[in-house]
Amino acid sequence: MAHDPIQCVEQVSIFKGAPKDVIEALAKVSVHQVKIPTGQMLYSQGDPNDRLMIVDSGRVRVFSYADDDRERTLYMLRSREVDLTGALFTNHEHNNFAQAVEPTEICYLKQNAFKNVLKTYPEMALSLVDVLGERLTSLEQRDVTDTLLTSKERLYSYLLELQTQFDNSTFQLPVTKKELALYLGITPETLSRQLKLLVAENKIKLNRREFTIL
Numbered sequence: 001m002a003h004d005p006i007q008c009v010e011q012v013s014i015f016k017g018a019p020k021d022v023i024e025a026l027a028k029v030s031v032h033q034v035k036i037p038t039g040q041m042l043y044s045q046g047d048p049n050d051r052l053m054i055v056d057s058g059r060v061r062v063f064s065y066a067d068d069d070r071e072r073t074l075y076m077l078r079s080r081e082v083d084l085t086g087a088l089f090t091n092h093e094h095n096n097f098a099q100a101v102e103p104t105e106i107c108y109l110k111q112n113a114f115k116n117v118l119k120t121y122p123e124m125a126l127s128l129v130d131v132l133g134e135r136l137t138s139l140e141q142r143d144v145t146d147t148l149l150t151s152k153e154r155l156y157s158y159l160l161e162l163q164t165q166f167d168n169s170t171f172q173l174p175v176t177k178k179e180l181a182l183y184l185g186i187t188p189e190t191l192s193r194q195l196k197l198l199v200a201e202n203k204i205k206l207n208r209r210e211f212t213i214l
Contacts, residue, residue: 003033008054008107012082014128022121029113032056033105042098042106049087049094051108055079058104061179064096073182076101076175088114151186152194156203158184163213173209 005027009015015023033056036042042053042060060077074096077083083098088111118125158180162171173180181191198204205212 003056005030005032008032008056009109011080012052012054012085012109014085018124019121022117022124025117025120026109026114029117030107030109032107034107036100036104036106038100038102038104040100042100043094044097045094047094049084049092050112051110052085052088052114053077053083054107054109055081055083056105056107059101060098060104060106061101062096062098063182071182072185073179075183076179078174087111151184151190152197154184154186155180155191155194156198159198159204159211159213162211169214170210170212173211177209 006023009023009027009030015026018026036058043049045064055077057079059079060083062074062077062083063071064074066072077098088109091111162174163169175183177191178188181188184191186194195204195206199206202214204214
């Protein structure tokens, strides 16, 4: 399928519902389909964080290092997913690392280009205040919830998010089980035990990497 710059920008949650002329202006100043080979770093700790990033195809692993120098996968970005929205509004450095785990195409919108569009369409800035306020509230609630959940509850919550994302009760796990364990902050052995418990409790069906929410 041919790349559509307009659809590319429209999928960014903070731009949804924006007037057509604003979307067209943002699409024109965005950079589309930069090819990234497997293993190449997209950014490293200390690099300027000055652009919103869209994974047009492929997969990107975002990770950091723990105090004992072990890598910890924070999350995986898959095709059509957006990262670093905050980079459009603030000037700071990356705290983490991002690496392509397969051939990947990246689109991005730099902060200075975004702010130039806002100068032309100041009404867009007002609508962004409401969107960002809702997102902050959601993130604060999620932080509280994640702190209180057990490893099994975090796992089940993640699977429910995937069910919503894929709009289907049956779906393929988009990451490896090792990557999922790292994302949840648990060991692969703990992940295996918690999956068996969820199956025993008749909450999920599991066939290798295919999950069904019951």
